[in-house]
Amino acid sequence: MIEELGDATLKRIEYLGRFARFINHGSRCSVLSLVQPRSYPLIWSQMNAIGVGSVPVIMITGAFVGMVLAIQAYDQLAGMGLEERLGVLINISVVKELGPVLAAVMLAGRVGGALTAELGTMNVTEQIAAIRSMGIDPVKYLVAPRVLACLLLTPLLIIYADLLGILGGYFVSVIQLGINSRAYWDFSAQAVELWDVVTGSLKGLFFGGAIAIIGCYKGFTCREGAQGVGEACTEAFVGSFISILVINFIYAVVTKSIFLTFWPIKSLL
Amino acid sequence: MIRAAIDNNSGIIVVRELTKRYDERLVLDNVSVAIEKGKTTVIIGRSGCGKTVLMKHMIVLERPSSGEVYFKGQRIDHLSEKQLAEIRRQYGFCFQMSALFDSLTVYENIIFPIQQKQKITDWKAMDELVKGKLAMVGMDGFQQQYPASLSGGQKKRVALARAIALDPEVIMYDEPTTGLDPVRSDIINELILKLKHELHVTSIVVTHDMNSAYKIADRIIMFHNGKIIADGDAEHIRNHPNPTVQEFIHGKVSEAELAALRLGGTRYNTQYSPEDFK
Numbered sequence: 305m306i307e308e309l310g311d312a313t314l315k316r317i318e319y320l321g322r323f324a325r326f327i328n329h330g331s332r333c334s335v336l337s338l339v340q341p342r343s344y345p346l347i348w349s350q351m352n353a354i355g356v357g358s359v360p361v362i363m364i365t366g367a368f369v370g371m372v373l374a375i376q377a378y379d380q381l382a383g384m385g386l387e388e389r390l391g392v393l394i395n396i397s398v399v400k401e402l403g404p405v406l407a408a409v410m411l412a413g414r415v416g417g418a419l420t421a422e423l424g425t426m427n428v429t430e431q432i433a434a435i436r437s438m439g440i441d442p443v444k445y446l447v448a449p450r451v452l453a454c455l456l457l458t459p460l461l462i463i464y465a466d467l468l469g470i471l472g473g474y475f476v477s478v479i480q481l482g483i484n485s486r487a488y489w490d491f492s493a494q495a496v497e498l499w500d501v502v503t504g505s506l507k508g509l510f511f512g513g514a515i516a517i518i519g520c521y522k523g524f525t526c527r528e529g530a531q532g533v534g535e536a537c538t539e540a541f542v543g544s545f546i547s548i549l550v551i552n553f554i555y556a557v558v559t560k561s562i563f564l565t566f567w568p569i570k571s572l573l
Numbered sequence: 574m575i576r577a578a579i580d581n582n583s584g585i586i587v588v589r590e591l592t593k594r595y596d597e598r599l600v601l602d603n604v605s606v607a608i609e610k611g612k613t614t615v616i617i618g619r620s621g622c623g624k625t626v627l628m629k630h631m632i633v634l635e636r637p638s639s640g641e642v643y644f645k646g647q648r649i650d651h652l653s654e655k656q657l658a659e660i661r662r663q664y665g666f667c668f669q670m671s672a673l674f675d676s677l678t679v680y681e682n683i684i685f686p687i688q689q690k691q692k693i694t695d696w697k698a699m700d701e702l703v704k705g706k707l708a709m710v711g712m713d714g715f716q717q718q719y720p721a722s723l724s725g726g727q728k729k730r731v732a733l734a735r736a737i738a739l740d741p742e743v744i745m746y747d748e749p750t751t752g753l754d755p756v757r758s759d760i761i762n763e764l765i766l767k768l769k770h771e772l773h774v775t776s777i778v779v780t781h782d783m784n785s786a787y788k789i790a791d792r793i794i795m796f797h798n799g800k801i802i803a804d805g806d807a808e809h810i811r812n813h814p815n816p817t818v819q820e821f822i823h824g825k826v827s828e829a830e831l832a833a834l835r836l837g838g839t840r841y842n843t844q845y846s847p848e849d850f851k
């Protein structure tokens with residue numbers, strides 16, 4: 305019993321070690337690719353595959369988040385006679401948390417799954433071994449462009465989600481619920497700061513990086529057969545989803561302390 | 574004839590006391606073999622006996638659990654992936670499932686190993702090179718096709734063209750004729766012979782197709798349960814006294830295995846019984 309537990313723990317640690325080495329190697333290759341113009345076409349084609357196709361789902365996600373927030377929060381605020389501040393609540397929530405996190409979750413499903421399936425299939429059909437057998441680093445060729453594309457595009461896609469979230473909230477609040485448009489925007493503009501928008505979308509760098517590296521790792525290590533690829537996709541999604549939540553929490557703690565440090569001197573800037 | 578004990582320079586590739594385990598499973602059991610330069614060595618054996626694993630060790634796609642691998646007298650099994658890149662470029666490896674890149678055309682597949690090493694400036698020369706390699710395997714004209722639109726045999730030939738793109742000294746073939754009809758198999762056999770004569774390469778072929786083995790081999794090595802049980806030319810293997818070798822080359826099942834089959838049997842359910850679906 306204790307032996308089994310020990311064995312399982314050792315396996316776990318070994319696994320984490322391998323994953324850490326993969327992350328290390330993957331990030332080095334990504335940085336290298338960034339400074340080598342020869343790898344730009346690869347990054348570019350990944351950006352097309354990852355980014356362009358994701359825009360519609362991300363926009364739909366954003367719009368519905370904004371709309372549902374308006375519907376849910378209206379009664380609460382109206383009960384206190386604060387319905388004109390509905391925009392504050394909606395826009396802060398969308399820009400700081402819901403836009404980035406839900407956009408990232410959509411990407412984990414759409415992009416992370418596709419990455420794992422693609423690389424997993426390449427793995428089981430020996431295409432990755434073929435790359436190695438030619439003396440080429442498969443991490444550099446396959447992982448780096450995908451990580452970079454995800455990393456660079458996720459913040460952009462988050463901005464799309466934010467934008468549609470704001471429009472969706474506005475549509476329901478002002479047009480459906482009849483809140484005064486000017487008051488809605490005035491209160492929102494006072495409450496939402498550039499800091500919120502920037503930190504909210506820059507989270508995407510971390511989310512995107514995590515989604516891509518986990519998806520690639522699961523693809524590279526997936527077991528043989530169609531079942532192996534399926535399992536790897538599921539694991540990749542669950543893994544990225546949890547890391548999005550954890551990263552989001554850590555990021556909130558860190559940005560808050562940065563904000564508090566600089567807040568006193570903000571008026572001087 | 575019994576060969577003298579091998580040392581690191583006995584052949585272009587030398588494997589010494591190689592053992593490989595996956596978890597607890599022993600796949601290669603203290604294997605030593607020297608591959609001669611310029612010859613075609615065929616490795617035969619049942620499915621799952623470790624032929625592919627052995628071949629992958631010769632190019633260090635897998636690392637030994639213990640033992641050593643030498644290429645031209647240099648030990649390579651402990652080199653880093655980066656250091657191995659230079660060595661691996663002297664090999665061409667044809668994988669069992671071809672392993673062509675689905676997202677690239679035949680043309681792009683063949684220039685892939687070149688393109689990843691240097692920036693291509695002279696595209697004319699590249700066109701010529703691809704044309705030449707494809708002509709060698711009888712596939713000129715397929716440059717712009719994607720692998721998905723090729724048949725199994727055509728894929729194998731394109732994979733072969735890709736493997737020789739960098740003019741390797743050693744070509745490894747993993748089951749080149751498996752899954753092909755006899756005519757297409759024979760095309761591949763002829764190709765292997767042709768490449769040997771025209772390019773003077775060292776070939777290592779894994780197969781369980783005895784017709785192919787007899788046709789192309791200078792030397793046949795029979796592998797069983799992770800060990801070499803026979804090693805010699807076609808004549809030697811044909812007349813080998815070991816019953817396992819004889820069963821394999823004649824495609825027969827041993828008495829012991831037949832007995833196990835009878836004992837196991839299969840029970841058929843002729844009637845629906847809810848118990849069976851619990």
Ligand SMILES: Nc1ncnc2c1ncn2[C@@H]1O[C@H](COP(=O)(O)OP(=O)(O)O)[C@@H](O)[C@H]1O
Nearest residue numbers: 595600618619620621622623624625626627779
């Ligand atoms: N990466 C691996 N992990 C675990 N087991 C493996 C791996 N590669 C091969 N094996 C096992 O090693 C044995 C020999 O495989 P292989 O060399 O592919 O057989 P074959 O002789 O048919 O080519 C098989 O039983 C296979 O399950």
Ligand SMILES: [Mg+2]
Nearest residue numbers: 624625669747
């Ligand atoms: Mg095999």
